[in-house]
Amino acid sequence: CLPSCETAKFCLLSFSEKLLVLTVATEETDGFHRFIRSANYFNYTVKVLGMEETWKGGDVGRSIGGGQKVRLLKEAMEALADQEDLIILTVDSYDLIFAGGPEEILRKFQQANHKVLFAAEALIWPDKRLADKYPLVRSGKRYLNSGGIIGYAPYINRIVSQWNLHDNDDDQLFYTKIYVDPLQRVSIFNSLCFHVFQQTLNMTLDHKCQIFQNLNGAVDEVLLKFGTDRVRVRNTVYDSLPVVIHGNGNTKMYLNYLGNYVPNAWNYEHGCRDCDDDVVDLSQLKEYPNVLVGVFIEQPTPFLPEFFQRLLTMDYPKDKLKLFVHNNVSVYHEKHIQKFWEENRNAFNSFKVVGPEENLSQGEARNMGMDLCRKDATCNYYFSMDSDVMLTNRQTLKLLIEQNRKIIGPLVTRHGKLWSNFWGALSLDGYYARSEDYVDIVQRKRVGVWNIPYMAHVYLVKGSVLRNEMKERNYFVLEKLDPDMALCRNARELGIFMYITNRHDFGRLISTANYNISHYNNDLWQIFENPADWREKYIHQNYTRIFTENYLEEPCPDVYWFPVFTEKACDELVEEMEHYGSWSGGKHEDKRIAGGYETVPTDDIHMKQIGFDKEWLHFIREFISPVTLKVFSGYYTKGYAIMNFVVKYTPERQAYLRPHHDSSTFTINIALNNKDRDFQGGGCRFHRYNCSIESPRKGWSFMHPGRLTHLHEGLPTTNGTRYIAVSFIDP
Ligand SMILES: *[C@@H]1O[C@H](CO)[C@@H](O)[C@H](O)[C@H]1NC(C)=O
Ligand SMILES: *[C@@H]1O[C@H](CO)[C@@H](O)[C@H](O)[C@H]1NC(C)=O
Numbered sequence: 090c091l092p093s094c095e096t097a098k099f100c101l102l103s104f105s106e107k108l109l110v111l112t113v114a115t116e117e118t119d120g121f122h123r124f125i126r127s128a129n130y131f132n133y134t135v136k137v138l139g140m141e142e143t144w145k146g147g148d149v150g151r152s153i154g155g156g157q158k159v160r161l162l163k164e165a166m167e168a169l170a171d172q173e174d175l176i177i178l179t180v181d182s183y184d185l186i187f188a189g190g191p192e193e194i195l196r197k198f199q200q201a202n203h204k205v206l207f208a209a210e211a212l213i214w215p216d217k218r219l220a221d222k223y224p225l226v227r228s229g230k231r232y233l234n235s236g237g238i239i240g241y242a243p244y245i246n247r248i249v250s251q252w253n254l255h256d257n258d259d260d261q262l263f264y265t266k267i268y269v270d271p272l273q274r275v276s277i278f279n280s281l282c283f284h285v286f287q288q289t290l291n292m293t294l295d296h297k298c299q300i301f302q303n304l305n306g307a308v309d310e311v312l313l314k315f316g317t318d319r320v321r322v323r324n325t326v327y328d329s330l331p332v333v334i335h336g337n338g339n340t341k342m343y344l345n346y347l348g349n350y351v352p353n354a355w356n357y358e359h360g361c362r363d364c365d366d367d368v369v370d371l372s373q374l375k376e377y378p379n380v381l382v383g384v385f386i387e388q389p390t391p392f393l394p395e396f397f398q399r400l401l402t403m404d405y406p407k408d409k410l411k412l413f414v415h416n417n418v419s420v421y422h423e424k425h426i427q428k429f430w431e432e433n434r435n436a437f438n439s440f441k442v443v444g445p446e447e448n449l450s451q452g453e454a455r456n457m458g459m460d461l462c463r464k465d466a467t468c469n470y471y472f473s474m475d476s477d478v479m480l481t482n483r484q485t486l487k488l489l490i491e492q493n494r495k496i497i498g499p500l501v502t503r504h505g506k507l508w509s510n511f512w513g514a515l516s517l518d519g520y521y522a523r524s525e526d527y528v529d530i531v532q533r534k535r536v537g538v539w540n541i542p543y544m545a546h547v548y549l550v551k552g553s554v555l556r557n558e559m560k561e562r563n564y565f566v567l568e569k570l571d572p573d574m575a576l577c578r579n580a581r582e583l584g585i586f587m588y589i590t591n592r593h594d595f596g597r598l599i600s601t602a603n604y605n606i607s608h609y610n611n612d613l614w615q616i617f618e619n620p621a622d623w624r625e626k627y628i629h630q631n632y633t634r635i636f637t638e639n640y641l642e643e644p645c646p647d648v649y650w651f652p653v654f655t656e657k658a659c660d661e662l663v664e665e666m667e668h669y670g671s672w673s674g675g676k677h678e679d680k681r682i683a684g685g686y687e688t689v690p691t692d693d694i695h696m697k698q699i700g701f702d703k704e705w706l707h708f709i710r711e712f713i714s715p716v717t718l719k720v721f722s723g724y725y726t727k728g729y730a731i732m733n734f735v736v737k738y739t740p741e742r743q744a745y746l747r748p749h750h751d752s753s754t755f756t757i758n759i760a761l762n763n764k765d766r767d768f769q770g771g772g773c774r775f776h777r778y779n780c781s782i783e784s785p786r787k788g789w790s791f792m793h794p795g796r797l798t799h800l801h802e803g804l805p806t807t808n809g810t811r812y813i814a815v816s817f818i819d820p
């Protein structure tokens with residue numbers, strides 16, 4: 090047979106051919122919007138088929154289906170059938186991103202030199218028995234995938250016009266049967282017989298991912314390739330830069346990861362490019378949105394009063410906030426909640442507490458909180474916060490709302506650790522897997538808004554989403570999963586994207602591990618487990634100014650005076666000692682010390698007696714040693730001390746201490762309460778210099794040499810009770 094004129098005509102076509110993208114979408118899912126964004130970025134002409142139609146194509150993710158797509162395409166192609174110059178690209182949309190533009194697709198299509206090109210993959214689906222019918226390929230992917238097809242309009246029409254099945258029949262099977270039919274595909278016979286030639290559809294597959302990259306079974310083949318302007322996906326096996334990236338099968342999450350970069354979402358030069366798209370400007374709104382804040386106290390949590398304080402000082406109108414608190418920790422936290430409730434219930438629009446007596450599981454409680462927002466048509470957002478989230482950024486809620494996503498959480502991390510409230514990837518069994526970018530996101534080396542498969546602890550959900558896509562009542566109880574894992578799995582299955590933003594520093598996640606609640610003020614013991622929160626609660630506001638502004642005094646020669654403890658630290662330490670209660674009585678005989686005899690005894694309790702010695706020594710190393718180094722330059726303290734104690738002076742018991750030297754290289758002496766308010770008299774006198782300090786300041790410490798030069802005495806407390814914390818350092 091001679092080549093037909095038809096063929097010759099096609100040979101003349103160049104890049105100026107028209108390309109029309111046809112896609113089927115019955116809902117505007119997050120994935121659909123991502124697809125459209127990437128298409129618009131490259132200026133594709135896209136026609137969406139089936140929007141507002143009910144999907145009857147089955148659950149394509151789990152079983153066969155998708156016939157509705159072919160039916161819609163068939164209908165659309167009828168009008169385009171005779172446009173011989175028109176090239177049709179038909180692709181899925183919910184799980185697909187463009188990584189390149191129309192010119193590139195057309196060029197590659199020309200190079201493929203066929204009338205119709207299908208995407209290819211290494212896995213055969215849905216009918217494995219058809220495997221033998223496929224032509225062999227020496228290298229490349231052998232099987233057809235219907236998520237991407239490109240071809241001349243008349244040819245595409247000839248394919249889809251064969252459709253006469255049901256909406257829930259399988260589209261891929263339909264295309265596969267046409268493709269594996271040698272009479273329809275180009276075959277060796279066609280060049281021998283003009284008649285057969287006319288019949289063939291001149292089809293092939295994109296075996297080496299020049300245009301179509303299906304990710305199913307191919308995740309290991311692809312890498313991100315960062316350019317100065319765009320980010321592409323590179324197939325490392327075929328060394329190609331595919332244009333259409335398709336997260337078929339169970340690779341949706343991986344596509345979400347790629348979509349955080351491709352085509353222009355984030356790169357090294359410019360950072361996040363789409364972070365400011367579709368944002369809401371709260372200052373332009375007449376009224377702030379109503380937010381229901383769900384607070385979940387599911388285990389004993391350090392620094393809970395501070396957590397509530399942060400909630401209270403969040404920069405958001407309180408009358409727009411409703412509070413729902415679930416407390417699963419009966420005795421211990423009830424007092425904290427009660428106090429906060431009594432002081433602030435009227436500040437909020439409403440305040441509901443569900444206590445342990447309701448016997449709700451964590452999942453049920455979370456369902457209840459979410460449902461309160463769902464059922465309240467005025468609830469614009471549901472903000473879920475676990476008690477271990479310390480939002481140090483007062484703008485957090487506003488910033489999240491402004492970002493305008495269905496579900497978004499602020500990045501919070503364990504202080505100085507890689508532990509955070511999101512996972513960048515999931516393992517096959519649904520648990521943590523580290524994504525390539527996880528560390529960079531946690532450390533804020535890559536800053537943006539990230540589509541991720543799992544988040545927990547703190548997130549904002551739109552009320553409208555709860556009343557639409559998520560209108561079911563139970564998202565947190567699913568099999569044996571943790572409630573947050575259940576929520577995230579449900580959201581993933583609904584195709585709702587979850588985002589983590591690290592565009593700002595939002596705060597941290599505290600550790601609830603090893604929280605021993607058998608003390609009176611348990612947070613005092615948190616210096617190791619939660620050092621940042623410990624410091625914030627217990628170290629004086631002006632402590633750092635010692636180093637930056639020389640913020641300290643020298644009231645007597647070589648006696649330094651500086652702020653170190655907050656009021657809370659002082660109060661809690663005193664309370665802890667009074668709670669323990671076994672004051673020594675100031676006797677010479679003292680079983681607590683080596684030798685059993687104290688020459689200059691005080692009425693005291695040792696840190697060791699309340700199990701606080703390790704923590705106290707750590708405090709000395711962390712906060713006293715730097716001051717020592719500053720004022721006694723060249724002296725490096727080991728921060729070692731055996732005698733660490735709280736002394737109580739009161740006229741009824743021991744009111745003063747006679748002149749003595751301390752058995753230390755240097756001594757610290759921290760005033761734990763206020764002169765004139767809590768006691769009268771008191772102070773300290775250094776004999777060698779005839780120098781007295783009679784107005785000790787609460788939370789301030791003296792530091793002076795112990796032996797030889799600094800003979801000193803404790804001046805009498807004349808009324809009330811005075812407390813000081815003392816350490817003899819480097820004895
Ligand atoms: C898309 O079209 C706009 C307007 O014509 C143009 O500025 C832009 O560069 C085009 N984008 C691409 C990726 O070609
Ligand atoms: C398939 O179509 C291309 C042009 O699109 C043509 O060059 C080629 O010869 C055709 N192949 C067969 C086997 O018909």
Ligand SMILES: *[C@@H]1O[C@H](CO)[C@@H](O)[C@H](O)[C@H]1NC(C)=O
Nearest residue numbers: 445446447448449450451453
């Ligand atoms: C609390 O609920 C659990 C399971 O729902 C049940 O086994 C338990 O008996 C309940 N406890 C009380 C005190 O009602």
Ligand SMILES: *[C@@H]1O[C@H](CO)[C@@H](O)[C@H](O)[C@H]1NC(C)=O
Nearest residue numbers: 388389417418419449450451
């Ligand atoms: C919280 O509730 C669960 C039951 O849902 C219970 O097993 C657990 O011990 C509770 N935790 C505390 C600290 O009360």
Ligand SMILES: *[C@@H]1O[C@H](CO)[C@@H](O)[C@H](O)[C@H]1NC(C)=O
Nearest residue numbers: 603605606607608699700701
């Ligand atoms: C908790 O503190 C108490 C009192 O100091 C102590 O007896 C107990 O051993 C501690 N528990 C743990 C698990 O460390």
Ligand SMILES: *[C@@H]1O[C@H](CO)[C@@H](O)[C@H](O)[C@H]1NC(C)=O
Nearest residue numbers: 629630631632634652655656
């Ligand atoms: C810290 O210093 C500032 C300025 O001198 C002072 O106003 C403030 O009260 C100090 N903070 C505390 C807790 O004493």
Ligand SMILES: *[C@@H]1O[C@H](CO)[C@@H](O)[C@H](O)[C@H]1NC(C)=O
Nearest residue numbers: 774775776777778779780781
């Ligand atoms: C010690 O100082 C006080 C007043 O500050 C003074 O009255 C007294 O005379 C001084 N004593 C000696 C021995 O210098």
Ligand SMILES: *[C@@H]1O[C@H](CO)[C@@H](O)[C@H](O)[C@H]1NC(C)=O
Nearest residue numbers: 765766767768769807808809
């Ligand atoms: C001692 O303090 C109490 C209250 O703190 C006060 O009522 C009393 O008057 C004080 N006594 C003297 C002698 O100042």
